[in-house]
Amino acid sequence: MSDLSLVPLNEFKRVQTMDCSAVDRSRLFATLSRINTLYMIARAGSGHVGSSFSSLDIVSWIYMNELRCDDIYYSSKGHDAPGLYAALIGLGRLDFDLLHSLRRIDGLPGHPDVGTPCIETNTGSLGMGISKGKGMIFARRRAGKETHVYVMTGDGELQEGQFWESLASAVNQNINEITVIVDHNKIQSDTWVSQVNDLGDLEKKIGSFGWHVVRCNGNDAAELQKTFAALKTVTDKPKLIIADTIKGSGVSFMDYSSREQDEGSGDALYQYHSGAPDAETCQRAVDELVQSANSQLSVLGELPLRLETGSRNQQRPATDPQRLIAAYSDALLAAAEANPDLVVLDADLVKDCGLLAFRDKFPDRFIECGIAEQDMVSQAGGMALQGLLPVVHSFACFLSTRPNEHIYNNATEGTRVIYVGSLAGLLPAGPGHSHQSVRDISALSAVPGLSMVEPCCESEVAQLLAHCMNDRRDSYYLRLVSIPCEIPYRLPDDYRVETGRGVAITDGNDAVMFSYGPVMLPQAVRAAGFLQHEYGLGLKVANLPWLNKLDPDWLRGIIEDYDFVFTLDNHYIRGGQGEMIASTIAALGLTQCPLVRHFGLTTVPLCGENNEVLKAHHLDAASLAGSVAQNIHEAREARIEQRPAVDMTLKS
Secondary structure (H helix, E strand, O other): OOEEEEOOHHHHHHHHOOOOOHHHHHHHHHHHHHHHHHHHHHHHOOOOHHHHHHHHHHHHHHHHHHOOOOOEEEEOOOOOHHHHHHHHHHOOOOOHHHHHOEOOOOOEOOOOOOOOOOOOOOOOOOOOHHHHHHHHHHHHHHOOOOOOEEEEEEOOHHHOHHHHHHHHHHHHOOOOOEEEEEEEOOEOOOOEHHHHOOOOOHHHHHHOOOOEEEEEEOOOHHHHHHHHHHHOOOOOOOEEEEEEOOOOOOOOOOOHHHOOOOOOOOOOOOOOOOOOOOHHHHHHHHHHHHHHHHHHHHHOOOOOOOOEEEEOOOOOOOOOOEOHHHHHHHHHHHHHHHOOOEEEEEOOOOOOOOOHHHHHHOHHHEEEOOOOHHHHHHHHHHHHHOOOEEEEEEEHHHHOOOOHHHHHHHHHOOOOOEEEEEOEOOOOOOOOOOOOEOOHHHHHOOOOOEEEEOOOOHHHHHHHHHHHHHOOOOEEEEEOOOOOEOOOOOOOOOOOOOOOOOEEOOOOOOEEEEEOHHHHHHHHHHHHHHHHHHHOOOEEEEEOOEOOOOOHHHHHHHHOOOOEEEEEEEEEOOOOHHHHHHHHHHOOOOOOOOEEEEEEEOOOOOOOOHHHHHHHOOOOHHHHHHHHHHHHHHHHHHHHHHOOOOOOOOOO
């Protein structure tokens, strides 16, 4: 277990009490916060280094020099949460022990959440920041409070339409208490903003709405001091700072300007957007940051930085895991070879959605739409009207919701579009609820002519995608889990995808459980093992990859002679596959209906490590086995109590 370096609270207190200028103090505070940001992300195993580092000088300056007691600051982009937490911890506004609990239950969530002290609004879903600020200011005015709201946005975020919708009304409503800072680090999730959706002359564009716009170096505390001082004289307009920053600022090899490839090429992907650096890379970065901190301290006549150490969380790597995104990438290439009308659209997630190979092999059939899901889906609709087969990609949490109206509009035109939602379901749980897609089935299941499917293993990915391609009637939503998953089953060799049908993968005489996908189906199979061993109960587990279609005849055959049916959703129970199964059973007209019970989410999903989150929601195998056994026992006991008593009256 490798040790990680961190800056203790006393060192932050030392910085805050030094006899030096506000610029020197803020600059040093930001450097120390970068070290602790790196510690948090490395310990958690995931997070966003580049975005945190680009904005930390701004965050440090605002908190140390600008905020009055009633003022509000928050980040609309959300990816910079680790940097924000590090600064709040350094200031003593968050408990120091939270430094060790990024992306853990009862710790600090992957994206900002109002359940955390000092966090003013939930973020992570992009584009909402200015709108939230306007609402806060309206409410504060009503309460007679003078409040200034500072909102951090990302330049990739500016591709979301809501950002532009929010500008004009801020002027019309005379919202002069707001200052927006654009962290203009020039790189979005995958690559250069200018290569995806060039923002053009931001100063003129935003100024044309009536905003007061200024520009400065967002990684230079001296420039930030001058800029914020000048803005205090502007009292009749909303204000916006275009802060030119460097993604990964503070560490030379994380700083994009050190890359061999220049901005014009746009081919290379930025390496430090998300995920945790390996141990060697992390140590190199810490060494560089410590050297920078000590250099600053030396100039101020101070002693060198004193560090402490903490341990990296060690998680057991999956053994021979199924990687559905990689399997999808291969299957997509094969489908493209067979169909020259197949085109691919992406929403700034080319790596996460497994599209690099397609982009490289078929560049003329690949469209990078950027962080603009509504535009992407409507483009796909136009392509479909002209005879192409568009395959549309984003994270499921954004693809199913933001362009929901546009997906419905495409459906009303009777064309065929395939939507592929990655990062689907409860896991990974580290990013938090803004990225845990557990309502996409309910959001899309009623769209006419749209079939929804989720594969449980690599082989089923290829089968389902082929089915999506070959079905000339329907559009499809293919739901993909992104994390590597260990699966304790193998689909039968003769299994073939059929509409509305699945397959039993375990035997059992006491109950049936339906599930799908590589996260919950393994829990169901393992629960069957627990039930047999611990309770002497046999559970038949059925894989049903269809999320909004069900063949009644197949269902009747699976559940006949069973008194108990259980469903397990990687989704909220409300609107999930389980409710479809229950309603279909009710319509079968059975003489004796089985008892049906649902398992799935009933509350906002928790943020944390995957296994701890499954257990906390009682969706791990052991918890499921206990709940199934309890349901069966209670139902059987109730039936015994309801039997008519034997008449023991003596007959004469």
